[in-house]
Amino acid sequence: MSFDPPSSETRMLLQTVGAFVREELIPLERPFLRHDFNTLLPLIEEKRQLAKRLGLWLPQIPETYGGMGLSLYDHGLVSELLGRTPLGHYALNCQAPDAGNMEILIEYGTPEQKERFLMPLLAGDVRSCFSMTEPENAGSNPTWLSTTAARDGDDYVIDGHKWFTTAADGAAFAIVMAVTDPAASRYRRASMIIVPTDTPGFHIVENTSVMGERGQGWASHAEIRYDGCRVPQANRLGEEGAGFAIAQQRLGPGRIHHCMRWIGICERAFDLMCRQATLRELAPGRTLAEMGPVQNWVAESRAEIDAARLLVLQTARKIDAEGAYAARDDISLIKFHTAGVLQNVLDRAIQIHGAMGMTDETPLAFWYRHERAARIYDGPDEVHKWSVARRILSRYA
Numbered sequence: 001m002s003f004d005p006p007s008s009e010t011r012m013l014l015q016t017v018g019a020f021v022r023e024e025l026i027p028l029e030r031p032f033l034r035h036d037f038n039t040l041l042p043l044i045e046e047k048r049q050l051a052k053r054l055g056l057w058l059p060q061i062p063e064t065y066g067g068m069g070l071s072l073y074d075h076g077l078v079s080e081l082l083g084r085t086p087l088g089h090y091a092l093n094c095q096a097p098d099a100g101n102m103e104i105l106i107e108y109g110t111p112e113q114k115e116r117f118l119m120p121l122l123a124g125d126v127r128s129c130f131s132m133t134e135p136e137n138a139g140s141n142p143t144w145l146s147t148t149a150a151r152d153g154d155d156y157v158i159d160g161h162k163w164f165t166t167a168a169d170g171a172a173f174a175i176v177m178a179v180t181d182p183a184a185s186r187y188r189r190a191s192m193i194i195v196p197t198d199t200p201g202f203h204i205v206e207n208t209s210v211m212g213e214r215g216q217g218w219a220s221h222a223e224i225r226y227d228g229c230r231v232p233q234a235n236r237l238g239e240e241g242a243g244f245a246i247a248q249q250r251l252g253p254g255r256i257h258h259c260m261r262w263i264g265i266c267e268r269a270f271d272l273m274c275r276q277a278t279l280r281e282l283a284p285g286r287t288l289a290e291m292g293p294v295q296n297w298v299a300e301s302r303a304e305i306d307a308a309r310l311l312v313l314q315t316a317r318k319i320d321a322e323g324a325y326a327a328r329d330d331i332s333l334i335k336f337h338t339a340g341v342l343q344n345v346l347d348r349a350i351q352i353h354g355a356m357g358m359t360d361e362t363p364l365a366f367w368y369r370h371e372r373a374a375r376i377y378d379g380p381d382e383v384h385k386w387s388v389a390r391r392i393l394s395r396y397a
């Protein structure tokens with residue numbers, strides 16, 4: 001597959017995004033790494049307003065919904081630049097989990113659901129979360145859920161226990177996966193239901209501590225109890241039993257977003273490692289860059305990042321041209337491959353920084369703590385390898 005160079009319009013956009021990241025967002029890193037998220041919100045909000053004024057808002061969303069209407073490929077290029085700093089995606093309102101929720105609301109939302117839930121999300125006035133994984137059941141089997149939504153008159157009454165609901169703290173609503181028909185076949189058992197977080201019975205138990213950090217606001221992962229949460233059936237997305245199918249659709253483009261964000265993190269880590277290697281002297285006049293192991297890490301990282309980037313962009317092109325289903329093998333390949341490259345590159349960058357790599361002087365330690373999860377969320381490595389290998393091998397059987 002060949003890559004046409006980005007159009008002149010896209011090149012200009014990338015220049016603007018690159019400058020925005022460098023001049024407006026990277027200076028926010030120090031305060032972001034030292035303070036809690038809510039303290040920093042007014043400053044982050046200023047940057048979001050600036051992004052709007054610069055025409056950089058909602059790059060992933062169709063123009064009819066007020067977005068920039070970029071192809072997945074072009075959004076991937078933008079996402080790569082935004083990934084260079086922890087607040088990049090948030091500043092342009094294309095952050096997980098809201099970006100995925102916007103997509104499914106656009107695709108499956110009724111006019112009333114769009115008016116009440118989608119529009120404030122697109123405007124950046126509220127945040128949302130996606131509540132599927134349960135502590136008691138293996139999340140890697142998404143058809144195995146204990147949370148139920150029982151019909152009662154025109155309502156559903158939801159009972160269940162979820163955790164790792166990213167960004168639930170301060171969110172206006174959750175999209176919850178719950179079993180609506182336990183007797184149905186595995187893939188038709190669950191539905192997605194919108195639950196405003198002020199619904200009686202919605203309780204955040206706590207923000208779960210992740211590698212020692214509980215986080216706050218958008219930068220957190222909550223454990224939640226749904227105790228007799230009553231919402232109208234009109235809050236269901238799509239038809240009853242379509243939850244699994246909608247979740248699959250939510251993950252296709254989302255994996256390009258994540259992978260290109262990870263490539264952005266890799267590029268930043270690579271810059272930091274090379275700069276440190278050339279600046280840090282082991283003895284007067286003798287820098288780290290002269291050491292064989294450091295040279296190996298630089299060469300290996302460059303090759304791994306470039307290869308992963310091409311694989312992800314090729315997949316984005318394929319999804320743009322043929323849809324996510326046609327690209328399902330590629331989507332699995334990029335998910336585990338890029339997550340592995342990210343982990344290797346971050347580890348080498350930290351090693352090159354020595355003790356400083358363990359501090360918050362750079363974003364490396366933050367990413368190392370939080371992006372270890374890249375090999376777990378949106379499908380653990382092993383599940384992607386298992387499913388892609390089975391499909392490949394079946395063609396030989």
Ligand SMILES: Cc1cc2nc3c(=O)[nH]c(=O)nc-3n(C[C@H](O)[C@H](O)[C@H](O)COP(=O)(O)OP(=O)(O)OC[C@H]3O[C@@H](n4cnc5c(N)ncnc54)[C@H](O)[C@@H]3O)c2cc1C
Pocket residue numbers: 097130131132133137138139140141163164165166167221373376377378379380381382383386
């Ligand atoms: C930072 C973070 C954010 C998250 N955000 C959200 C969110 O917003 N909303 C949400 O609903 N969930 C979220 N999750 C949950 C995530 O989707 C699950 O952790 C993931 O699906 C794996 O499920 P599990 O943790 O129950 O692991 P399990 O299913 O118990 O799997 C444990 C391990 O078993 C192995 N394994 C599993 N299946 C196979 C197989 N077929 N073959 C071989 N090995 C296998 C893998 O190594 C896997 O890591 C998040 C998780 C993290 C860490």
